[in-house]
Amino acid sequence: MSAPVTDKRVVEFRPKRIRRVTAVCAVVLVAVFTVVGILLGDTPTGVIFRVSDQIAMVCLGVLLACGVLLLGRPRVRADAEGIEVRNVVTANRYSWQDVLHVSFPDGASWARLELPDDEYVSVMAVQAVDRDHAVAAVRALRDLHKAATAG
Template sequence: MSVVTAVQFRPRRIRTVSVVCAVFLVAVFTVVGLLLGDSPTGVIFRTSDQVAMICLGVLLAGGVLLLARPRVRADERGVEVRNVVTAHRYEWTDVLHVSFPDGASWARLELPDDEYVSIMAVQAVDRDHAVAAVRALRDLHRAATR
């Protein structure tokens, strides 16, 4: 059996879904923005309104793309967990174990004092990919805490 020295995992399905949704949002808001000038409602839309509508679509798409940001990197010294907004690094000595509770959406690091950190990069919907990620993280944790 080969010893894993470093791993990196990112969610698969949510990345695909978020990219498709982001493209859809930009397309819809661009079409709506371009069609605003020909409104029969009596409201006068200016070019700035059309540009603002397109920019709103781009901003919403950027927000949706944040869901594709999670990542977990681990090596023999510790693990770095980057979720949607935050990123933290933990030494393996600070981690009690890596778990994936029944019914949970993602894996987590169990820390002392009944605390835990969700690993949003390892999601239940990714099935085999999530199993491989949890196994690799557990192997690194086991090797580092012997």
């Protein structure tokens, strides 16, 4: 058994670039679907669109925007006891004792936690496109892992 770790430091990382991109895309989607919904009522095609169709078009744009915003949801939060990985839909917490390594393989889009039995968990919050931010995140996670598993 290892001695309890007294480090109370908590680190949290979220992707930077993808959050900006998803926000812009969400705004564009809502704007485009709103314009289409407004213009839908005045078409020379002979098709009759009602107000409910226009509202449905705007609602569809909002739903698609919410789906795009999910891509900016990933987060990783770590402390002395373990690491919580929240990706697009799921969130899991792992004890540092269950994690073999924090790695960022060459050519990978995001970091990952190496687990026993050749399993791994993608850490989508630490993305290669964030460059220095990703390097700092991996270093901080590795430091916490090293401190928790030392001894």
